[in-house]
Amino acid sequence: MIGSFFAGLLSGSISAGTPLLYATLGEVIAERAGIINLGLEGVMLMGAVVGFSTTVQTGSAALGIFAAALAGGIFNMVFGFLVITRRANQLASGLALMFCGVGLSALLGAPYIGSRIQGLNEIRIPLLSDLPVVGATFFHYDILIYLTVPIAILGWWVLFYTRWGLSLRAVGEDPTAAFAAGKNPYALQYQALLIAGVLGGIAGAHLSLASAKTWAEWMTAGRGFIAVALVIFSKWHPLRAIVGALLFGGAIAFQLQMQARGVPVSPFLLDMLPYLLSLAVLAIWGGARGHAAPASLGRVFQGTE
Amino acid sequence: MGEAGKLTAGTLRFREGRLLSLFRFGGLFGLAFFVFAMVLLIFGKNPVRAYADILSSTLGSVYGFSEVLVKMIPLVLTAAAVAVPSKIWLINVGGEGQLYIGALFATWGALNFSSLPAWILLPLIFVLGFFGGGLWASISGILRARGWVSETISTLLLNYVAILLVNFFVFGSWKDPESANYPQTAPFPDAATLPAFGGTRVHLGFIFALCSLILFYLVLSRTRWGLEMRAIGANPEAARRNGISIARYIVLLMFIGGGIAGLAGMSEVSAIQGQLRPNLSPGYGFTGFLISWMAGGDPLGIVAAAFLLAIISAGGDILQMTQGIPGSVVNILMALILFVVLARRGPKGGGR
Numbered sequence: 279m280i281g282s283f284f285a286g287l288l289s290g291s292i293s294a295g296t297p298l299l300y301a302t303l304g305e306v307i308a309e310r311a312g313i314i315n316l317g318l319e320g321v322m323l324m325g326a327v328v329g330f331s332t333t334v335q336t337g338s339a340a341l342g343i344f345a346a347a348l349a350g351g352i353f354n355m356v357f358g359f360l361v362i363t364r365r366a367n368q369l370a371s372g373l374a375l376m377f378c379g380v381g382l383s384a385l386l387g388a389p390y391i392g393s394r395i396q397g398l399n400e401i402r403i404p405l406l407s408d409l410p411v412v413g414a415t416f417f418h419y420d421i422l423i424y425l426t427v428p429i430a431i432l433g434w435w436v437l438f439y440t441r442w443g444l445s446l447r448a449v450g451e452d453p454t455a456a457f458a459a460g461k462n463p464y465a466l467q468y469q470a471l472l473i474a475g476v477l478g479g480i481a482g483a484h485l486s487l488a489s490a491k492t493w494a495e496w497m498t499a500g501r502g503f504i505a506v507a508l509v510i511f512s513k514w515h516p517l518r519a520i521v522g523a524l525l526f527g528g529a530i531a532f533q534l535q536m537q538a539r540g541v542p543v544s545p546f547l548l549d550m551l552p553y554l555l556s557l558a559v560l561a562i563w564g565g566a567r568g569h570a571a572p573a574s575l576g577r578v579f580q581g582t583e
Numbered sequence: 584m585g586e587a588g589k590l591t592a593g594t595l596r597f598r599e600g601r602l603l604s605l606f607r608f609g610g611l612f613g614l615a616f617f618v619f620a621m622v623l624l625i626f627g628k629n630p631v632r633a634y635a636d637i638l639s640s641t642l643g644s645v646y647g648f649s650e651v652l653v654k655m656i657p658l659v660l661t662a663a664a665v666a667v668p669s670k671i672w673l674i675n676v677g678g679e680g681q682l683y684i685g686a687l688f689a690t691w692g693a694l695n696f697s698s699l700p701a702w703i704l705l706p707l708i709f710v711l712g713f714f715g716g717g718l719w720a721s722i723s724g725i726l727r728a729r730g731w732v733s734e735t736i737s738t739l740l741l742n743y744v745a746i747l748l749v750n751f752f753v754f755g756s757w758k759d760p761e762s763a764n765y766p767q768t769a770p771f772p773d774a775a776t777l778p779a780f781g782g783t784r785v786h787l788g789f790i791f792a793l794c795s796l797i798l799f800y801l802v803l804s805r806t807r808w809g810l811e812m813r814a815i816g817a818n819p820e821a822a823r824r825n826g827i828s829i830a831r832y833i834v835l836l837m838f839i840g841g842g843i844a845g846l847a848g849m850s851e852v853s854a855i856q857g858q859l860r861p862n863l864s865p866g867y868g869f870t871g872f873l874i875s876w877m878a879g880g881d882p883l884g885i886v887a888a889a890f891l892l893a894i895i896s897a898g899g900d901i902l903q904m905t906q907g908i909p910g911s912v913v914n915i916l917m918a919l920i921l922f923v924v925l926a927r928r929g930p931k932g933g934g935r
Binding site: 316356359360364366367369370371373374375376377378380381382384385388495496500503504506507510544546547549550553554556557560561571576 | 622626674676726731732733735736737739740741742743744747748750751754755869870872873876908909911912913914915916917918919921922925926
């Protein structure tokens, strides 16, 4: 009983945490380049709607994911143009992007409301998936879930162990110094935002293709903002983001488990925990360098004229 | 406090030539309207009819116009909630949460003291709404004043906590047993309902919104506090050396800003909804942030921007009926307007 409860909780956390983790990883990369994108919600919605409509049209969920990634990347370039080329305020641009995504996805998705798709298939791994408990907990997922941890590790490696990652983080800390060292802050920030958009689009696609298998207006329901909070919680680190996404996803899964067992527990207080924990994490570590946000996060590189 | 203010810089430019910039803004908006028309065309809708529907349904009748004013109330209040702290470069992205907590406190007062007469009950829920929103924002103010957490991040995070807190009560102990499965509180007593004007839904909150802008302007330009705020805004280090307590201003201005957003929540729940529901606001707090940003924190600019966005938001409902377009599609138009303004503002002194 207890065992199956925890197994269910863990597998629920993994499923619910997956879209959060993709979006968070993208936002970590963007914020490491000094750009905070509150429009992630809109990017995810675009990914969700484009992924879903493509899947309905072509019958292929793989094409759907690809289209969603592309849509997310392109949509985020609008934001990039505003905050990088036009040097606009990042918070305002992000919120505007969110509103744009809400509207555009509603328009694109209107013909597909009520459409049904087969969705993303579960991939069973021979032997492993047949193990009792462990098989049901860790090996009955779709491809996007299996890929979360490898992608997080890849993101960590790229950010901290490649020349490109070093340059990107340098831009996020001090674009002027990075420029003086021969880097091109604009190009790096565009690249970071492209990756963030692609990952945000995939995050949205997982919602519409794997979790819900349907399209509904504003189906992300604030997950884009949760991802922004998660970035803070994971202190701008891709590997800690895995823990964060599991925890945030776990809050969702815990309610489902309790409800399934008929235990009357208010989901709302539980849902607050991740946000309060994020705040606490910041308050405790916020002052110390090395744990803090990239130094020029939210600021605008004014060029060198 | 190294964050040079986008909002402050915007204000200065706006004052330099208000008329000129209004013309410029007109041209920019034209571009946004054109792009939105193109989007509608691509999706096989008739943009001319869409604009005609929006205009005739909002500005074409007394009722339509009054509904625009109704929409303006929470937008102006949440924009003022952002503008007040922005004078010392505080970035309050938490108007949404402060609105919810204001509504929560006001609901508590309205339901627990429902037997009191209106002349006591209305001021009571006013104070409670203001106090609730203010308290919520002061959390961020204190965290910032102590140098622990940036107010941008904490106000953003506390939005969700606030909405969840309202859900907790509305789905839980405050749920009206009469309402079957609907998560909502018992209806407000008549004595706790803000009066409306002349058969429309324009309620007393409109006066609160205008008064808060006027007070904001007067305090900023005519009082010692305003002078000190401007001093902090211009040069925090110099202000500190002249004995101005910056920490006190941070907490105080966050409290006042949050309080004004709380008034938006109080007036929505009392005058429009009549009972507390989970979906109290369709993102007024975020729209308010954008309005204040567009207006550069300038009171007149806030009224103008809120008026424009209220027309668009009211137009969404009508497009759904006449054109069969999802109502949230007007968000595209709103975003396009913001995009052109954002892109226009950029090159000189952009960002913070």
